[in-house]
Amino acid sequence: MKIAVIAANGKAGQLIVKEAVTRGHDVTAVVRGENKTVTQSTLAKDLFDLNAEDLAGFDAVIDAFGAWAPEVLPQHSTSLAHLCDALSGTGVRLLVVGGAGSLFVDADHTTTLNQTPDFPADFQPLAAAMQKALDELRQRDDVRWTYLSPAADFQAGGEKTGTYQLGGEELMVGSQGPVISYADYAIAMVDLAESGEHVGERVSVVHP
Template identity: 70%
Template sequence: MKIAVICANGKAGRLITKEAVDRGLDVTAVVRNENKTVAPKAIVKDLYDLTAADLQGFDVVIDAFGAWAEDTLPQHGTSLKHLCDILSGTDTRLLVVGGAGSLYTDAEHTTRVADGPAFPDAFKPLAAAMGQALQELRARDDVRWTYISPAADFQADGERTGSYILGGEELTLNERGESVISYADYAIAMVDEAVKGDHIRQRISVIAA
């Protein structure tokens, strides 16, 4: 299986790349500058400069793009649109590192995590941008996408436990009443989905067991 990890030098990207390499998959890091991952191959190119030819032949493309500064938040939507456009009509699957703010907190799917009173104001613009990008992704029936939301508490330096709970559109809690997962365990879930391909054109979510 041939996998490309976009923005592989980022925190999530590096761990996803390592997880895939450790499983013996054929991994290519897509980075803007020097490849700082364990991937043996790299495409050194800005995400927005990628072409259909660059990604031809990959079974899975994993999008680990992230933007947090206010002026770059719209890039969540524009970068995802660009990737969808160049993968349009191909068999290549697109897996997206998503956000938790757009997960629903009710069975009717009318209220999201980001709508709750406890959601920090500082993160609302990010959640809104990522939520909008997800809505635009849902409209793409020409791309074999999967959007994977982490737990509400997404811990960059959390330990790798080797297990996780798979959820769907709604915020899921473990038996301790927590919505938490480490980047390392999230990487396991991401690579599992890359290998299995069980959730085409679906949003799923993962939390620590």
């Protein structure tokens, strides 16, 4: 497969690139500066400058973009809308590194994790921004998108176990709690790219 990973220099992006390269895929790292990933194929361009021509020819585009400072949180929505516009009608898969705050904690899907009393206040603005981006993504039927939410405890330094459990819209708790490492998340993301499943859906992942 030909795969582009946007924001490939980030912690999640680097591991996704590594996982895909290890499997023999043709991976292009889309970065703004010097390439820090294991692939030699790069596209040095800001996400907001990408166009349909840049992304043509890929089987899948994996969006690992993240923004955390208050002034740039709206870019979760604007960046995703920009990528959707660039990929509109092309048939290229768009797989999004999502957030956990929007996962439901009840079977009726009336309450999300970020609406629960114990959700950290410091993460509320980020969760709200990512929730808005997901809500807007759900309105797009012109793009073959998949949104992958991690478990609530998304561990950058967690070990790669090679195992994960894939779920749906609800928060899952595995044997170690609501935990997934970035490395195991990367496995799940590349598996989704390869399988072609869950188009137009949000799915989630946890350590079993």
